[in-house]
Amino acid sequence: MDFITLKNITKTFNGVDVLKNINLKIKEGETLGILGRSGSGKSVLINMLRGTLDYKPDAGQVIFNLAICPDCLAVESPSHAGEKCSCGGTYEAKEIDFFNAERKEFASIKRRIAIMLQRNFALYDEETVIENVMRAMSDENDYEDNLYDALDLLEMVQMNHRITHVARDLSGGEKQRVVLARQLAKQPMMFLADEPTGTLDPQTAEKLHNTLIEGVKDKGITMLITSHWPEIMNDLADHVIWLENGEIKEEGEPEGVVNHFLETVPVPEKVENPEIGAPEVQMDDVKKHYYSIERGVVKAVDGIDLTINKEEIFGIVGLSGAGKTTLTKMLIGLTEPSSGKIEVKLGEEWVDMSKSGPLNRGRVIPYMGLLHQEYSLYPHRTILGNLTDAISLELPAEFAKIKAIHVLTTVGFDENIAEGLLNKYPDELSVGEKHRVALAQVLIKEPKIIILDEPTGTMDPITRVIVTDSILKARKELEQTFIIISHDMDFVLDVCDRSALMRGGKILDVGTPDEIVKQLTADEKEGMFKN
Known part of the structure; x- marks a missing residue:
């Protein structure tokens, strides 16, 4: 089922088109990989789908096909239409133009979108790991339920051995896994990951990949993940687009798009027997x-x-x-x-x-x-x-x-x-x-x-x-x-x-x-x- 449709999206900064006439459909439960060089427009597209107002398209539309409760304006992915909402209402199918939506509808959608940003750990440094995760949970839930849910999430991201550690004392890879647990604690309908493993060693990155598969992909949560590393596309994505200079150069199955991208990568030339001093x-x-x-x-x-x-x-x-x-x-x-x-x-x-x-x-x-x-x-x-x-x-x-x-x-x-x-x-x-x-x-x-x-x-x-x-x-x-x-x-x-x-x-x-x-x-x- 189509979840998000991008129609003729163009975004300009200081007279330069960073996204150019992007047309794309994202299906519910799909993992879409966005491949490309630095500066190709990946992060701009992610921030636009997050609902960041500075990234509102200058032309085109971001259309969400949703299930929305008319009584409390709670939103879910489209397959939930006809189901009962926790408030007692019934979810109804609705198509919403994201950046032209009513203020309350816009806020309801944005609350259901989680994001992991590059080089941004967004943790409370002076608080423990378990406190950081519980902060992301709803106050409407029972404290004890939140505590056990947080412990389950930390076990999933392999951080249950650090639950009482203060966040500032964690390594970069550990912080990134706690951020992932925090984002999953929000129970999102869409998960955005912008170069989530860019600064991690491959072993730690592999742990994070596995958690994204277990905690996001296998749970049917729609995910968009940007990366310039082809391995991530092959491991996680169902469908891949290759962005270059703000345009979709190619899209399709991960293996084919990744191989074509790799053909553009040159081989470095190393100097043999350089002169080394004292x-x-x-x-x-x-x-x-x-x-x-x-x-x-x-x-x-x-x-x-x-x-x-x-x-x-x-x-x-x-x-x-x-x-x-x-x-x-x-x-x-x-x-x-x-x-x-x-x-x-x-x-x-x-x-x-x-x-x-x-x-x-x-x-x-x-x-x-x-x-x-x-x-x-x-x-x-x-x-x-x-x-x-x-x-x-x-x-x-x-x-x-x-x-x-x-x-x-x-x-x-x-x-x-x-x-x-x-x-x-x-x-x-x-x-x-x-x-x-x-x-x-x-x-x-x-x-x-x-x-x-x-x-x-x-x-x-x-x-x-x-x-x-x-x-x-x-x-x-x-x-x-x-x-x-x-x-x-x-x-x-x-x-x-x-x-x-x-x-x-x-x-x-x-x-x-x-x-x-x-x-x-x-x-x-x-x-x-x-x-």
Whole structure:
């Protein structure tokens, strides 16, 4: 049964059509996959179907075929027409033009739509996991019923072992699973998932996929899921559309559409036998221990010895929770080591990064750049402002523009598109485009040591290859050293010269990426390869 019909949908931002004459039918209980590059219009379409007023179509209609109770205006998917409502009324079939509906009908529909957004965990940080889930439940239900329902949902998302943990202490993958439980607690008639696994390691992503199948797809809830990863389309979708430049380029069975999309992905070119310099980063017996009420002493980093050389592209790999991000925070001075020594070479002098102040690590930090996996841009500055004055890069106006366009093309934007981005604001970009701008923000200052924490999280396969090439090019032309934190072993194989394998806060081995692959356990292979 048809549930949603999109008729001639066009959406324009600042004179640019981001969706162009979209015509689409979504059936009740169907899982529709939306495949495409960053900036193709996926997130715009998802936000439009969510009912976000800023995404109201400039032309065309979003038509919902619903069952609605005339007495209380409760809505259900169309197959419920003729059934009794909890208020005592009877659901009646009705076709509603979503953005032109009466205010109360619009609100009733929107309440029955759940969404998981990219890089947005939307949790109450100071509350426990179980409290977060119960907050999403109806106050009309009995407290005890809500409690047991919440426990069932947390068991489904494999988070029942964390029910009393405070949300801020969870890993990114754990937070994402709690968000999923919260959204399912709303008992939606439609579930929207916008790149829900973009920043997760493949093993955690697989758990989330299974929960989406069990908690959404198998329950007959209509689902739309956007992704630039073909594996997600094959695993979850019944029907797939491929968006490109705001238009439906192809639609049909997942396998056929996915294969055609993959044919457009280039292969990165890796430089053989690059010239590597002398040691530039030295870590000796570095430890970071902290105390948790629930877990006791946590050894996030436990006795690391590591040397990274000038102009080397060095990968630190491991599953979520291995200690990778904590290690890099200590390297750049964002957190203090519990013990041990971290030194970075500046000119001919070694500087102790564990010592604060302008005469110690303060001298080195201006020559280091960090792209954190939870990056953010300045929302009230244009992209040009984000790339220049917002990061204290003071340049003459014309030179700033030229340099900004150059660095945007380096991270995968076409030159004409890059120029058009300069006067836009971050909220006008897709999450994948913001990710590339954040990377450009790091590169434009031309630091000598660049730390990239999960740099491929929200990048489509084509942009991923472009960024791989840009890292290799930057190393050669600007003599930069890259430290890449990743659970994406395919990316590490493409770009890194050497890698360290972390497990339980320790480094198990250091070698070429190919050598590291041989040291991976079955779980690590499953968790660090997308295929």
